[in-house]
Amino acid sequence: MEKLENLAAKIRQNFSSAFTKFKNLSLKKKIVVIVIALIVIAILFKGVSDATKEPGYTLAKVEIGSVDEIVSETGNIATTNRTDIYSPSNGVITQMYVANGEGVLKNQLLFEVESSATVQEKRAAESNYLAAVSALNSARSTQDTLQADMFSKWQTFQDTATSSEFENSDGTPRYDQRAQSEFHIAEKNWLAAEKKFQDQKTAIAQAQANVSSTKLLLDATKDAKVLATAEGIVENVSVGTGSGVKINQVLAPVRPVMTIVSTSPTEVTVELGESDIVKVKPGQEVVLDVSAVDDREYQGRVVRVDSVGTDEAGVIRYSVYIEVLDADQNLRPGMSADCDIKTKSLEGVLIVPNSAVKPYQGGRAVRVVNPRTKEIEFIPVKIGVRGISHTQILSGVEEGQEVVTALSNESIERPSLF
Structure with missing residues (x-):
């Protein structure tokens, strides 16, 4: 009893001393001490609350329903359905016969151009073109001469190599004799003639390219009526009547006068790996989410599947082509699209939410709450098709049984707060 009284007296003394020190502090320091004390009290209160709080569960019932197996991949809207018109x-456009949004047929007149070339420019362009044609014809004539010489040298070498001096009666080479200069001279003459003939092929290709470029420049000096090279919808008209235009060249590219977008079905191409491609077949339904188009999903259908893959850094990928069934003007070539391909659909099967299925001892299991101990228990299950939101259960649990899909506060051991 005396010890308790002494302890109480000591506590009162310490408290009185601390209170006196607190009273002597400045206002700013008093505020800091009070804030620290409140934080400590809050932490202690939360720790006690969490330590005593009962685990919370989100439950779902095992039920009979439907499940769709989905293969998901991101692809791009095909860019092959557009034709640029230059x-x-x-010169100057004198007549424009179409406008944005209009449909055109192949070979339909689009616009007319009046050349701005002078007489001297026209003559120079024609002269350059004729010179290029002459050079090409000369190169082809030279090639014929070189080819004849190559065949002649080949025949000389062949006759030398198969003579009795350099070949045995059974057709095998006489290597000891073939070391003579006569044999090597015939061989090298043939090889040199063959090289000249092959080099002339390169010269002809260059001459042909020169003819094409000079013909392009010659045509650029003439008036022109431009026809549609494909059927489709006119888009991106960049000029109008009276506008100046130039030809498109590799070293001096220009903007197209217009673009014709094909009216053929819009397609999306995706690349799939070996494990997914075996599930995908023509005719399967697809849901497409185009990131550039908000609040809209598109419906599609698989139309073609590659049977031969492409090696990409050691990984074999297969192309799948998806037709967009409800395409609209918002879709543009090159846009990315997230594609969910429905590869299998099951009705009237046992299902649980995907979040209920967990890895367990090398297989899969669902979690349930033991009604007596309120503890989590794992029940091994065999699963079938896994869809976007639900998984098919083949065995392990029954319809109506409740499984855990999430834990809000797992029951774990916590260290003492004191």
Whole structure:
């Protein structure tokens, strides 16, 4: 009893001393001490609350329903359904017959161009073209001469190599004799003639390219009527009547006068790996989410599946082509699209939410709450098709049984707060 009284007296003394020190502090320091004390009290209160709080569960019932197996991949809207139209002449557009959004047929007249070339420019362009044609014809004539010489040298070498001096009666080479200069001279003459003939092929290709470029420049000095090269919808008209236009060249590219977008079905191409491609077949339904188009999903259908893959850094990928069934003007070539391909659909099967299925001892299991101990227990299950939101259960649990899909506060051991 005396010890308790002494302890109480000591506590009162310490408290009185601390209170006196607190009273002597400045206002700013008093505020800091009070804030620290409140934080400590809050931490202690939360720790006690969490330590005593009962685990919370989110439960779902095992039920009979439907499940769709989905293969998901991101692809791009095909860019092959557009044709850029350029002016074949340097000049001024005198007539424009189409506008954005109009449909055109192949070979339909689109616009007319009047050349701005002078008489001297036209003559120079024609002279350059004729010179290029002459050079090409000369190169082809030279090639014929070189080819004849190559065949002649080949025959000389063949006759030398198969003579009795350099070949045995059974057709095998006489290597000891073939070391003579006569044999090597015939061989090298043939090889040199063959090289000249092959080099002339390169010269002809260059001459042909020169003819094409000078013909392009010659046409650029002439008036032109430009026809549609494909059927489709006119888009991106960049000029109008009276506008100046130039031809498109590799070293001096220009903007197209217009673009014709094909009216053929819009397609999306995706690349799938070996494990997914075996599930995908033509005719399967697809849901497409185009990131550039908000609040809209598109419906599609698989139309083609590659049977031969492409090696990409050691990984074999297969192309799948998806037709967009409800395409609209918002879709543009090159846009990315997330594609969910429905590869299998099951009705009237036992299902649980995907979040209920967990890895367990090398297999799969669902978690349940033991009604007596309120503890989590794992029940091994065999699963079938896994869909976007639900998984098919083949065995392990029954319809109506409740499984855990999430834990809000797992029951774990916590260290003492004191």
